[in-house]
Amino acid sequence: MVEKHKLVWLLEWWSCTECTLYTDRKNYIQYGKENAIVILNHNYEIDFLCGWDFCERFGVLGSSKVLAKKELAYVPLIGWMWYFLEIVFCKRQWTEDRKNVVQSLRNLRDYPEIFWFLIHCEGTRFTEKKHQISMQVAEAKGLPKLKYHLLPRTKGFALTVQCLRNVVFYAKLNQRRIPLEEIPEDEKGCAAWLHKLYQEKDMLQEEYFKRGSYPGTPIIPPKRPWVLVNWLFWAALLLFPLFKLVANMICNRSSLTLITFSLIIVAASVGMRWMIGMTEIEKGSSYGDNGMNQKK
Structure with missing residues (x-):
């Protein structure tokens, strides 16, 4: 938790980065008061940091969880701390991951505090090469092509929803709160729902590139002083x-x-410098560069 606070301090107080949330007031007052699955885009090096920033502003940074690649568990200090904070790690090999991920997610069902579970359904950061391969897979599967996102990996999301269904009452999609009751319980239906979700995300992203803003009222959640106090x-x-x-x-x-x-x-x-380098897109994993990966 200390490391997360330090990283958020760098974003908020050192770089003076301001994060703006586009949503409506009805949903805004619910944030931080209920468990949530947060579906993040994965286009930039600091996607996860912006997610943590909003976790902090709504008072759930300490109890936030993520689904992260197994390699990060071996990063000195940060990776080790994530392990003890019950972060869910996966090897990106479904036959090996399913049992471990299910156990980790079931442990969250008994978590005593409100938590946000952050997940990158695309599985890897966006690059032109990965996007080209991903859209070839979309074409082969008869799915609509996305302009600004990779094809989402549906198995991990479906498993997350199944394991947390009776505990997490809402999933957050960009500016909306979506009751989990609206998400199909079976894996096939859940996969179709997630593909439709990413088609909507892609249309929102295109609108942002055209207008420079998302629909809805822009809201800047107030900074909380605790990351600064923690760092000091x-x-x-x-x-x-x-x-x-x-x-x-x-x-x-x-x-x-x-x-x-x-x-x-x-x-x-x-x-x-080595740990920072691991977050750079150019030095990211090769996951998604191979068309076979997309078919798993």
Whole structure:
């Protein structure tokens, strides 16, 4: 939870990024007061961070969950912390994932707090190559082609709805709240519903590119001070001893100690760059580059 707060602090308070929500007031007052499945687009490196930002603004950041690729579990610090925070990991191999994902989702049924479950149904970030392959699969399956999205992977979504149906009362689609009772219970019907959902998402995206805004009243949820307080607390707790250590080393003038400390700083910087690099589209996974993946 600490890492999520730090990342949201970077977005809100360091980069001063402002996130605007397009919705109606009737739905807006319900956000943060009920469990939800949040279906996110996957076009940019910071999609997940914007999702977390809205989780924070509605007071559910600490209890937010995501469906993430297994590789992220091995990322130092962040991945390990996600594991202990009950993040649901998948290997993108359905025969292996089904049992583990079902168990993780069932654990959420007894979660004591309101939570948002964030999911990228496209399975991977949008690139022109992946989009071309995805639309070939759509054509082969007789599905409408999408301009700004990849074909959604329906099995994971259907399984999520089935496992959380009696606990999560609404799924959120962009600006709307959709009662889970409106989503078919069988996998085939759920898959058809999700394809229709992404066709609607694609039309909304096209309207955004034409008009520069989504339909509905734009609302900017107020920032909450807790991510800033959290960051200031940990910065004061950790940086003061660090500065004191550096001051002592400079006063002692120990060359070996200074060199060792410098190497640690360089290694930490390189490690941080490596973790940031994992979120860049150019260095993303090859999942979706192979047409066979789309057919699974």
